[in-house]
Amino acid sequence: MTDSEKSLRDRLVDVGVDLVAEEGAQALTLREIARRAGVSHGAPRRYFPTHLELLSAIARRGFAQLADRAAAVLDGTAADPRTRLTALGGVYLDFALGNGGMYELMFRHDLLESGHLGLRDTSLPLFGALVGLVAEARPEADARAVAGALWANLHGIAQLWGWGSLQLATGLADFAPLLRTVLDAHLGPEGGR
Known part of the structure; x- marks a missing residue:
């Protein structure tokens, strides 16, 4: 995994951590995490093949x-x-x-x-x-x-x-x-x- 891939992977997790703190576990959709991370809604699947993995x-x-x-x-x-x-x-x-x-x-x-x-x-x-x-x-x-x-x-x-x-x-x-x-x-x- 390249540094930029690791960076985006970490950013997706960081956004998820912030989102769960702000809005609770029910807010943790792939689409919302991707939106807040500034990436396409399909981008998280490159690093987390399933929602459960993210x-x-x-x-x-x-x-x-x-x-x-x-x-x-x-x-x-x-x-x-x-x-x-x-x-x-x-x-x-x-x-x-x-x-x-x-x-x-x-x-x-x-x-x-x-x-x-x-x-x-x-x-x-x-x-x-x-x-x-x-x-x-x-x-x-x-x-x-x-x-x-x-x-x-x-x-x-x-x-x-x-x-x-x-x-x-x-x-x-x-x-x-x-x-x-x-x-x-x-x-x-x-x-x-």
Whole structure:
């Protein structure tokens, strides 16, 4: 691939990232991405033979952004796994709520199952970090199962908070108490209380 081909390929993905941030995942049509990139509506097909491949490339950027944010808290000095899990949960929820369109795109089943650009492999390292922290916090438990349940709870909080349902049901203005409750449920009460 020449530099100009790589440049146009990257520009199409950049435009898609901007579009999903501005208008949500439903706006990611090949025609609109091509229009905003200033190319013919057929041009994206030269680099992304299917719409799913372009969407996967855009979602891959979202996973990279989330991984960068997670690395910043995981590489910190906090030795306590619960503290790191709290920080990771906060990063996950902040990302999901601040990037709703990208978050929706990243977890689309058809993209993860399609295998385009190794998207599933891009999502697994973060889950691996979650499993590792759970294993540190609860060495007696099946860390993968607990991490899976914890992730499902975080995903549920993100979805329900994004829709406004949790604020209505709980009267909370911040998701932090929910995050603490989820961690207590999966790790046991903080400090053994």
